[in-house]
C-alpha cells in the first residue's frame with residue numbers, strides 16, 4: 001500500500017488571507033488527480049471548540065455528522081472535496097491540553113515532568129495521522145490556523161517540524177503570504193513574504209511552495225524574485241490573486257500547475273483530468289441564463305456574512321445549478337415590526353430565516369415568517385427559522401396569541417417550542433446541544449418527499465429546543481403538515497404549509513450538507529420557487 005502523504009499549510013504576514021480556501025482548493029485538484037484526500041485544521045486557541053464563541057468572534061460554527069462544533073473552514077473543506085469530515089478534522093490547543101492534562105491526572109506519564117515538548121507536541125503529531133475516517137487517505141492536508149510568529153501557534157509549528165523530520169520525503173510545506181501592491185509606486189512588494197518565510201525557516205521549516213495572495217496576477221519577474229529570496233523553485237511560487245468567487249480558486253491554482261509541483265515533490269503520479277464539472281459550475285455561477293433572484297436573509301448579524309456562511313454558499317450552489325444569480329438582501333430582524341416589515345420585504349423573491357440563539361430580534365423574525373406566509377413569498381426556515389414559523393402559525397393562524405418558545409419566555413402559557421427532555425438539567429454550554437446527524441422519516445405525498453425523493457434522510461442538528469408535540473393536532477387541524485419526523489423520539493424535523501407556493505422549515509441545518517455540484521434539495525426547491533415568484537411578480541407588473 002502506498003504511504004500517506006502530508007501537506008501542511010502555514011500562513012504569514014497577516015491573517016484572513018484565505019488559507020482554508022487555498023487548502024480546500026488544493027484538495028479539489030488532488031482529488032481530481034484520483035487521490036483520496038482529507039483536510040484538517042489545527043486551531044491554536046484555547047477554546048476546546050468554537051461552539052461557545054460568539055459569531056462576532058468566529059463566524060459560523062460548522063457541525064460535522066458526528067456532532068462536533070467546528071471552525072467554518074471545515075465547511076469549505078467539505079464543500080470543496082465533497083466529503084463528510086469528522087471531529088478528528090478540527091483540533092484546537094484546548095483539546096490537546098485537555099487530553100494531556102487528563103493523561104497526567106491518570107498517571108499515564110509515569111512520573112515524567114509534563115512539558116510542551118515532547119508531551120504537547122507528541123499529542124499534536126498523533127492527531128496529524130489520526131483522521132478517524134474509514135477509508136485510508138492518500139493525502140492528508142493540514143492547515144495550521146493563525147500566522148507564523150504567533151506565540152500560541154508555536155507548539156503546532158514545532159510539531160510539524162518534528163513530523164517532517166520523521167517523514168521527510170512524504171511532506172510538503174505550503175506557505176501562504178501576502179504580496180501587497182502599492183498604488184503609489186505601482187509595484188508589488190515581496191518583502192513581507194521574505195520576512196515571514198525567514199520566520200518560518202528560523203523555526204526549522206523550509207517551505208516548498210509559496211502561495212502569494214495578491215490582488216492581481218503576479219508576473220514572472222515577481223515570482224522569480226520570491227523564488228530566489230525564499231529559496232524555492234520558480235514554478236513553486238504560485239499567485240493566489242483575487243478571484244471572482246471562492247470556487248474560481250482551484251482553477252487559478254491549477255492553471256499555474258500547483259498540483260503538478262506537489263505531485264513531483266511527493267513522487268506521486270499525475271493523472272490529469274479536466275475539472276469539467278467544476279468549470280461548468282463556475283461558468284453557470286458567473287454567467288447565469290436567468291434573471292437574478294433576491295433573497296432576504298433575516299438575522300441579527302447582518303453585517304457579517306461569515307456568521308451565515310454555509311447558508312450563503314448553499315444558496316449559491318442552488319442558484320448556479322438552476323442557472324440564476326442570487327442577490328442577498330440582509331435584513332436586520334431588530335428593524336422588523338408590523339408597521340415596517342412590508343417596506344423591508346416587499347421587494348424580495350424569497351425569505352430565509354437562519355439559525356440563531358437568544359431573544360434579540362425574535363419578534364421581527366416572527367413578523368418576517370408571517371409576512372412571507374401571508375404574501376405567499378417562498379420561505380425557508382432553518383432551525384430557529386422553523387421555530388419562529390411555528391410561533392407565527394400558532395399565534396396568527398391557530399389563535400394562540402401568546403404562543404412562544406420557552407427560550408424567549410419561560411412562562412409562556414402556550415410553549416409551542418420547548419426544551420428537549422434530554423436538555424433538562426444541562427448546565428454546561430460546551431458541546432451539550434443536540435448535535436450532529438440524526439435520521440428523519442419523510443412523509444409520503446408531501447413537498448419534502450418531492451424534494452428529497454427518499455423515505456429516510458439524515459441531517460445535522462445544533463439546538464436545545466424542539467417543537468412541542470402537544471400542539472401538533474391543533475396545528476394540523478389548521479393545515480400545517482409535519483412532513484419530517486425523527487423516528488428515534490418523534491421529534492418534529494420538518495414542517496410545511498401546503499397552502500403556499502413554498503413554505504418549508506426544518507429543525508436541522510441543511511446548509512451543512514450542500515455541495516457545489518450537489519445542491520441541497522431544500523435550497524434547490526427554494527431557489528426554484530423564488531425564480532417562479534419573480535416571474536409572477538413581473539407578470540403582475542406588466543399587466
Ligand code: GLN
Nearest residue numbers: 355356383384463464465
Ligand atoms: N435557539 C434555538 C435552539 O436552541 C435554535 C438553535 C439554532 O437555530 N441553531 O433550539
